[in-house]
Amino acid sequence: MNKGAPKIPESGRMRRIIKNRAIYLMILPGFLYFLIFKYIPMSGLIIAFQDYQAYLGVTGSPWVGLKHFERLFTEPMFFTILGNTLLLFFLNLAFYFPVPIILALMLNEVRREVFKRFIQTLVYIPHFMSWVIIVSISFVMLSMDRGIINELLVMAGFEKINFLMSSEWFRPMYVMQIIWREAGWGTIIYLAAMAAIDPGLYEASRIDGASRFRQMWHITLPSIRSVIVVLLILKIGDVLELGFEHIYLLLNSMNRNVAEIFDTYVYTAGLKQGQFSFSTAVGFFKSLIGLILVMLANWLAKKAGEEGIY
Amino acid sequence: MKKNKASTILAIVTALSVLAGCGGNSAPAATGSSNGSPAQGENKSEPVTISIMANLHTPEVPSDMIEKLLEEKTGTKLDIQWVPDGTYDEKVNASFATGTLPQVTYLKNAASLVNMRDAIRNGQFWEIGPLLGQYPNLSKLKPEVLKNTAVDGKIYALYREVPLSRQGIIYRKDWADKLGLSAPTNVDEFYNMLKQFKEKDPDGNGKEDTIPLTDRNDLIYGAFKTISSWLGTPNNWGEKDGKLAPEFMFPEYMETMKFFKKLHQEGLINQDFPVTSKTDQQNLFITGKSGVYIGAMGDVSSLHPKVVEVNPDAELDVQNKIEGGPNGFGIWSVPGYGSVILFPKTAIKSEEELKDVLAFMDQLMSPELGNLIYWGVEGQHHKLEEGKVIPSEDTKLTDREVKPYQAMQVGGPLTIEGFYEPKHMLPVKAKSEEMITENNDYLIEDPSASLDSKTFNEKGVQLQEMIKDGTYQFMLGDIDEAGFQAVVDNWLKSGGQQIIDEFNVSYESSK
Numbered sequence: 077m078n079k080g081a082p083k084i085p086e087s088g089r090m091r092r093i094i095k096n097r098a099i100y101l102m103i104l105p106g107f108l109y110f111l112i113f114k115y116i117p118m119s120g121l122i123i124a125f126q127d128y129q130a131y132l133g134v135t136g137s138p139w140v141g142l143k144h145f146e147r148l149f150t151e152p153m154f155f156t157i158l159g160n161t162l163l164l165f166f167l168n169l170a171f172y173f174p175v176p177i178i179l180a181l182m183l184n185e186v187r188r189e190v191f192k193r194f195i196q197t198l199v200y201i202p203h204f205m206s207w208v209i210i211v212s213i214s215f216v217m218l219s220m221d222r223g224i225i226n227e228l229l230v231m232a233g234f235e236k237i238n239f240l241m242s243s244e245w246f247r248p249m250y251v252m253q254i255i256w257r258e259a260g261w262g263t264i265i266y267l268a269a270m271a272a273i274d275p276g277l278y279e280a281s282r283i284d285g286a287s288r289f290r291q292m293w294h295i296t297l298p299s300i301r302s303v304i305v306v307l308l309i310l311k312i313g314d315v316l317e318l319g320f321e322h323i324y325l326l327l328n329s330m331n332r333n334v335a336e337i338f339d340t341y342v343y344t345a346g347l348k349q350g351q352f353s354f355s356t357a358v359g360f361f362k363s364l365i366g367l368i369l370v371m372l373a374n375w376l377a378k379k380a381g382e383e384g385i386y
Numbered sequence: 387m388k389k390n391k392a393s394t395i396l397a398i399v400t401a402l403s404v405l406a407g408c409g410g411n412s413a414p415a416a417t418g419s420s421n422g423s424p425a426q427g428e429n430k431s432e433p434v435t436i437s438i439m440a441n442l443h444t445p446e447v448p449s450d451m452i453e454k455l456l457e458e459k460t461g462t463k464l465d466i467q468w469v470p471d472g473t474y475d476e477k478v479n480a481s482f483a484t485g486t487l488p489q490v491t492y493l494k495n496a497a498s499l500v501n502m503r504d505a506i507r508n509g510q511f512w513e514i515g516p517l518l519g520q521y522p523n524l525s526k527l528k529p530e531v532l533k534n535t536a537v538d539g540k541i542y543a544l545y546r547e548v549p550l551s552r553q554g555i556i557y558r559k560d561w562a563d564k565l566g567l568s569a570p571t572n573v574d575e576f577y578n579m580l581k582q583f584k585e586k587d588p589d590g591n592g593k594e595d596t597i598p599l600t601d602r603n604d605l606i607y608g609a610f611k612t613i614s615s616w617l618g619t620p621n622n623w624g625e626k627d628g629k630l631a632p633e634f635m636f637p638e639y640m641e642t643m644k645f646f647k648k649l650h651q652e653g654l655i656n657q658d659f660p661v662t663s664k665t666d667q668q669n670l671f672i673t674g675k676s677g678v679y680i681g682a683m684g685d686v687s688s689l690h691p692k693v694v695e696v697n698p699d700a701e702l703d704v705q706n707k708i709e710g711g712p713n714g715f716g717i718w719s720v721p722g723y724g725s726v727i728l729f730p731k732t733a734i735k736s737e738e739e740l741k742d743v744l745a746f747m748d749q750l751m752s753p754e755l756g757n758l759i760y761w762g763v764e765g766q767h768h769k770l771e772e773g774k775v776i777p778s779e780d781t782k783l784t785d786r787e788v789k790p791y792q793a794m795q796v797g798g799p800l801t802i803e804g805f806y807e808p809k810h811m812l813p814v815k816a817k818s819e820e821m822i823t824e825n826n827d828y829l830i831e832d833p834s835a836s837l838d839s840k841t842f843n844e845k846g847v848q849l850q851e852m853i854k855d856g857t858y859q860f861m862l863g864d865i866d867e868a869g870f871q872a873v874v875d876n877w878l879k880s881g882g883q884q885i886i887d888e889f890n891v892s893y894e895s896s897k
Contacts, residue, residue, distance in 0.1 A: 129508070130483040152880065220657035221597060222675075240661050241862065328603070328661050329858035347476045349847045350501055352483055 124357040137353075144357035153336065161337040161362075164250065164318050171251045173311060176262030177304065181292055183263060184270045196267075199260025210253055211325040215240060218249075241330035250326065250335075254319070269303040270296055305382045312373040313366065338362040434742045435463040437488035437733065439481070441725065441793045442468040448790035452759060459758075460749045468790065475501075482510075487730040489743050492546075492793065496835065499535060499543065499726050503843050506537045512729040512740050515541030521744060523751035526801045531722035534835045544747060545723035547798025551825040553612040553717050554683040554818070558693075559703035561588035561677045569703065573616055573645070573710035580654040583677045599649065600676035601659040602667035605854060608659075609680035611718055614642040615830050618711025621718040623834040623889065630833060630893050631886060634853050634874060638711065643870070646861040660858045672696060683818035690812060702814050706821040707828070715828050721835035727796065751796040753804035760795055761806055762788035774809035837896065839888035841881050849885070852877050 093100055124144055126137040148154060179199065186192040202210070217224050218239040226236045239245045277295050286294065320339035327335045338358055346355025374386065442448075447468055457464050467488060469477040474494050481487045482505065493499050505511070515532070518524050518541070527544065535543045555570070562568070562579065565586050570576040582588070583598035601609045615621065619638035623630050633639050649655040656662055656670060668685075670676040672692045679689070683704045693700045707715045727747070734740050749755055761768045761775050767788050769776045778784055799805045810816035839846070856873030859865045865873070878886075 128483075130485065130505070130510075133485075152876070215658075215661070221670075236657075238657075240658060329855040330660060330862060330864065332855055344851070345848060347479055349845075350479045350482070351844075 121356060121360055123353050124360045126353055128353040128356075130352075140353075144354045145361065147354060148358055148361060153341070156333060157336050157338060157341055160334055161318065164247065164323075164337060167247055167251050168254065168318065169311065172254050172258070173308065175255050175259045177266055177300075179259055180263040180266035180270065181296060183267060184296060185288065185292070196260070196263075199263070201260070202257045203261035205257065207257075207319065207322045207325055210257055211322070214249065214253060241328060243331050243334045246326065246331040246334050250323070253322065265303060265307065266300055269300040273299045302382055305377050305380075309370065309373045309377055313370045433457075433461050433463045434746070435465060436490060436743060436746050437465040437467070438490040438492070438794070439467045439469060439478070439488045440492050440790075441474045441494055442470050442790055443793060444785050444790050446786060449787050451787050452762065452791045455758060455763070456750075456755065459755060460746055462746055466794075482730075485732045487733055489729060489733040489739075490747070491728045491730055492725045493543075493728060494725055496534075496721055496723070496726075497847070500843060500846070502728065503537050503838065506542050506728075510731055511542050512731060512734060513540050513542050514544070514729065514740075514744065517741070517744060521748035523748045523797070523802070524744065526751075526803070527797055528722065528801060534721040535723060535726050536836065537838070543726040543728050544796050545727065546725045546793075546795050547722070547800055548720060548724035549822050549825075550719040550722060550829055551717045552682040552684055552822050553615075553680070553825070554704055554706035554821055555708070556671075556679040556681070556683060556686050556689060556702055556704050556818075558588070558674075558677040559701040560699060562703075563701075564588060564590070569705040570708060572708060573613075576616075576708055577645075577649075577654075580649065580678060581652075584652075584654055588677060589674055595675075597653070597656050597670060597676045599655045599678045599680070600662075600667045600670040601655055601680070602662045602664050603660050604664070605857060607681060608667075609655075610642065610646065610857075612680050613645060613710075614639060615716050615718040616708045616710035617641050617645070618713055618716060621830045621832040623832060625833065629886075630837075630889050632853075632882070634857070640867065640870070643857060643860045647863060650861055651863070660862065668692075674700065683821055684815075686818050687810075687812060687815040690814065704814060704818045704821055706825055716830045717825050717828050719825075719829040719831055721832060725793070747796055750794065751802060753802055756795065756797065756802045757804075757806050759791040760788075770806070771809055773806070775806040776809050776811065833893070834889055837889050837892040839885050839892065841884040841888055845881050846885060849877055849881055852880070 120134075122134055123137065125139060125141060126134070127140050127143075128134070128137045151157075183192060183195060186195065218226070220226055220236055220238055220240075223239075225239070229236060237245070239249060273296065277299075278291055281291050281295060318337055318339065320343065323335060323337055324340050324343065327340055338361075342355040342358050342362075345351050345358070377383075453464055453466060456462075465488070471494075475498055478487070478491065478493065478498065479501075482502075493502065502511075515536075518527065518532075524544065531545060531547070532541050532543075535541065535545055555576075557569075557579070561583060565582050565588060567579050567582060570579050580598035583596055585594065587594060587596075589596055599609065605611060614633070617638045619636055619642055620633050622633055624633060624636055625631075626636065646655070650657065650659075656667070656676070659667075668679070668689065671679045671689060674693070674697050679685070683706065686702055686704055690702055693702060706717065709715050729740060729743060734743060750759065761777070762784060764770055767778050767784050769778075799807070808819075810819065852873060856865065856870050859873075860867075860870045874882075
C-alpha cells in the first residue's frame with residue numbers, strides 16, 4: 077500500500093461528494109427516475125413465485141416456488157412460442173436491420189440538399205403512423221374479397237393468395253410492414269454519424285481517384301462502424317420487444333402457430349384471463365433471454381475490437 | 387409496461403375530470419330521501435359519493451348532462467369512470483388486481499362474471515341477496531335470472547336485463563323480390579337464397595360480384611352460433627346420454643362447420659370473415675356488396691338509414707325461425723342478463739355504506755330514473771306519443787348524451803313497471819321487435835349458465851381459444867374432421883376432461 081492509493085477514507089469520500097455536489101445533484105433526477113420507474117416495479121416480479129391473489133396482496137399470497145415456470149415449460153405451445161419469438165427476431169435482424177444503413181448510404185450520396193431533405197421527410201412519415209393504421213391499410217390491400225393486390229394477381233392470371241390468414245405469409249408480411257414503417261426513421265442516427273466524417277478524407281480519396289462507390293466502401297462505412305455495432309447491441313437488447321401491438325393485430329386463428337409470441341401470450345393469459353402470476357413468470361423468462369443475448373452481443377463486440385455499450 | 391403507463395395517465399386524466407366535474411355541483415339536493423329508500427332516511431349534510439365503473443359503447447366520452455340530473459334527483463355525487471368497451475375486461479382485471487375497483491362495478495357479460503367467481507367465493511364482493519327484499523325496485527329483479535348469476539347459490543350481483551334472443555337474419559328484400567325468392571324458412575332455402583344472390587346478379591350491375599352473406603370474426607355474435615342453433619347444436623353445453631358435454635362434441639357442431647366450409651368454398655360468404663371486423667362486415671352490407679346479415683335483428687334500425695343512403699331503392703326485411711335440425715326451429719339464448727353489477731369490499735367498507743349504494747341502485751331502477759338513463763329527457767331526446775317513446779332522430783345527440791348511460795341500466799322492461807315502450811316509426815324495426823319476442827318460444831338455453839367448474843374458471847377461456855382456432859381452421863379447409871378431432875382431444879387432455887367432469891358433478895347436485 078503506497079501513498080495515494082485509490083482507497084479514499086470515508087471522510088474524504090464525503091468531502092469529495094460535497095465538493096462536487098452540483099454534479100451529484102444533476103445525476104439525482106435520472107437516478108430517481110430509474111429507481112422509481114424501473115427498479116421498484118421490478119419487485120413485482122415476486123408474484124411470479126406466488127399464487128398471486130389480488131385481494132391477498134403480495135404479502136398474503138401463498139408462495140409456490142417455480143410452479144408457474146414449470147407450467148410454462150410444459151405448456152404445449154411453449155416451444156412454438158419460443159421458436160416464433162426467436163425466429164421473428166432473427167428475421168427482423170437479418171432483413172430489417174441493414175435497410176436503414178443502405179438507405180442512409182444512398183441518402184448520403186444525394187448531393188442536392190433540397191432534394192435530400194424532401195426524400196428524408198418522405199421516408200420519415202410512416203414512422204408516425206400507428207400500427208393500427210398500417211395493419212388496417214394492409215388488410216384493405218391484401219383482402220381476398222376486394223383487396224387490390226389480389227385483384228391485380230387475378231388480372232395477371234394468378235390465383236388469389238390468402239395473405240391475411242395463412243401461416244406462410246405472416247412472416248414476410250410482418251417484416252415488410254416493419255421495413256415500411258421504420259426504415260426511414262432508422263436512417264437518422266446513421267446520417268448524423270455520416271455528417272461527422274471529416275470531408276478531408278473524401279477529398280484525399282478523390283485525388284487518389286476513388287470512385288463514389290469506393291468512397292462509400294472505404295470511408296463512409298468504416299466511419300460509421302461503431303455506430304452500427306452499438307445500434308446492433310441495442311437492437312438485441314430489445315430482442316423480445318417485437319412489437320406487441322403490431323403482432324397482436326396480425327394474429328388470428330389461422331396463423332397462430334407462427335405468430336404467437338411471448339408478448340401476445342402474456343396478454344391473453346394474463347390480462348384477459350387474470351392469471352397474473354403465470355404471465356409474470358412468462359415475462360420474467362422472456363427478459364432473461366433478452367439479458368443473456370445482450371451480454372453475448374456485447375462480449376462479441378468487444379472481441380471484435382469495438383467498445384460495446386458497457 | 388406500456389399498459390401500466392397508459393393506465394396511469396388514464397387515472398390522472400380521470401381524476402382531473404372528476405375534479406372538474408364536481409366543481410359545478412355544489413347544491414346537495416335533498417330530493418334523495420324523499421324517494422323512500424330505507425338507508426337514506428336520516429338527513430345527511432354531505433351528499434353520498436358513489437363511484438361507478440361503466441362500459442362505454444360510444445367512441446366519445448359522454449356529456450355529463452344525464453349525470454347531473456341523476457345527482458340532482460338522487461342527492462348523491464357521482465364519480466363515473468367510463469372505460470371503452472374494447473378494453474373493458476382488462477381494465478376490470480387490472481383494477482381488481484390493484485384493489486382500485488369502484489363501489490359499483492359493472493361486469494361486461496356472463497363470461498366476465500365467470501372469471502370473477504373465484505374472487506367472489508373468496509369474499510371480495512358483498513353478498514346482496516338477503517338485502518334485496520328491502521328495496522322496492524330491486525326486489526322486482528327476477529329470481530330465476532338472479533339464480534343464474536349466483537355463486538354457490540348466493541346472490542352477489544344485480545343485473546341488466548337483455549332480450550333472451552335477438553338473433554335472426556336481416557336481408558335485402560328488394561334483391562329477393564327481384565329473383566322471386568321469399569323469406570327462407572329452412573336451411574336449404576337459406577342456402578338457395580345465398581346461391582341465387584351470388585349467381586343471379588341481384589344488384590343488376592351485370593357482374594357476378596356480390597358476396598351473399600357478410601360475416602365477422604366472432605363465432606358467437608356473428609353468424610356461426612345462430613346457424614349452429616338452426617341445425618340443432620346445443621347452446622355451449624348440451625346433454626348427451628344424461629351427461630353434459632360441450633357443444634363442439636356434438637355432431638351438429640360439425641354439421642355447422644361443414645356448412646360454413648361449403649359457403650366459404652363456393653364464395654357465398656366473405657372470404658376473410660375470420661378477420662373481418664364488425665364495421666367492415668356492416669359496410670359490405672351497407673354498400674350493397676352483400677345482401678344477407680346474420681346477427682341481432684334489432685341492428686336493422688341502424689343499418690336501414692345507411693343502406694338507403696347508398697341505394698334509395700333498397701328494402702330490408704328480417705326473418706327468424708329457420709328450420710334445420712330434427713327438432714324444428716331453435717335459437718340460442720343468453721341467460722337473461724347482459725351485464726351484471728358487483729360491489730367490491732375494497733371500495734365499500736361497511737354494511738352501512740353498502741346500503742347507501744344499494745339505495746342508489748334502487749333509485750336507478752325506479753321508473754323515473756330507469757326511463758331517464760335509457761331514453762333521456764323528454765322533449766330533448768325523445769317524444770312521448772300515447773305513452774310510447776319516439777326517440778329523437780338526432781342520433782349524434784343521443785349518442786353523446788343518452789346512449790352511454792344505457793350501460794348503467796339496472797333491470798329492464800320486464801322488471802321496471804312503467805318503463806316506456808318504444809314506438810317504431812320504421813315498420814321493419816317493429817317487425818324485428820316482434821320476432822325477438824317470438825324467439826322466446828324456441829329458446830335453446832345454456833344448461834351450464836349457473837354451474838361451476840374450478841378448472842373452467844382457471845383455464846376455460848384459454849382452452850376455448852383452442853376450439854375457436856380449430857373451428858376456423860376447419861371452416862377454411864386447413865384441417866379435416868380428423869384434425870378437428872385432434873383439437874378436441876387436445877382440449878380434453880389439457881383440462882377439458884376435468885371441466886366436463888366438474889360441470890357434471892355440479893349439474894347432478896343442481897338437479
